[in-house]
Amino acid sequence: MILPIVAYGDPVLKRKATDITEDYPKLDALVDNMFETMYNAYGVGLAAPQIGLPIRMFLVDTTPFADDEELTEEEQKSLEGFKRVFINPKITKEEGEDWAFNEGCLSIPDVREDVFRKPVITIEYLDENFKAHTETFDGLVARVIQHEYDHIEGVLFTDKLSSLKKRLIKGRLSNISKGKIKVDYRMRFPDQKKKR
Numbered sequence: 001m002i003l004p005i006v007a008y009g010d011p012v013l014k015r016k017a018t019d020i021t022e023d024y025p026k027l028d029a030l031v032d033n034m035f036e037t038m039y040n041a042y043g044v045g046l047a048a049p050q051i052g053l054p055i056r057m058f059l060v061d062t063t064p065f066a067d068d069e070e071l072t073e074e075e076q077k078s079l080e081g082f083k084r085v086f087i088n089p090k091i092t093k094e095e096g097e098d099w100a101f102n103e104g105c106l107s108i109p110d111v112r113e114d115v116f117r118k119p120v121i122t123i124e125y126l127d128e129n130f131k132a133h134t135e136t137f138d139g140l141v142a143r144v145i146q147h148e149y150d151h152i153e154g155v156l157f158t159d160k161l162s163s164l165k166k167r168l169i170k171g172r173l174s175n176i177s178k179g180k181i182k183v184d185y186r187m188r189f190p191d192q193k194k195k196r
């Protein structure tokens with residue numbers, strides 16, 4: 001089932017999400033629905049707050065990035081089929097020198113900006129079967145995980161921009177909250193005027 005994606009301006013996107021337990025109701029269905037919702041919107045990651053749930057869970061499938069011909073064959077291979085569910089994750093280490101990547105977000109359609117992040121991360125998490133893992137990722141895989149991880153911390157990529165950039169996109173962000181945008185997937189807008 002395709003779920004509506006929460007748009008910029010909804011308080012759930014600003015909230016620090018909470019851990020879940022193994023008995024979380026209908027977790028399998030939630031994971032399936034979130035993947036379906038993400039693929040339908042051509043996303044590479046989706047965090048639970050983006051469908052209105054303030055829980056520490058996100059999923060990632062970087063396969064669409066593997067087509068980028070500017071990447072090395074090794075990079076393409078690391079992106080192809082990288083599909084994971086991260087539950088109660090904790091980034092324990094971020095290393096290396098900040099690098100810029102032009103990020104976008106399914107909750108903020110049509111806005112893309114360069115965001116600086118560290119290239120190598122170590123993350124502890126539970127998978128969809130509540131099996132614990134500790135792994136180190138780099139490059140675009142790390143980038144997508146960092147972006148999604150921010151969502152469960154209540155942080156959006158637009159929060160990381162310079163104050164000048166923030167001023168420049170303010171009007172567009174406010175239009176997104178009001179639903180004054182064209183988007184080809186289901187969304188829920190916090191400031192949309194109710195139609196009678």
Ligand SMILES: [Zn+2]
Binds near residue numbers: 104106151
């Ligand atoms: Zn996002």
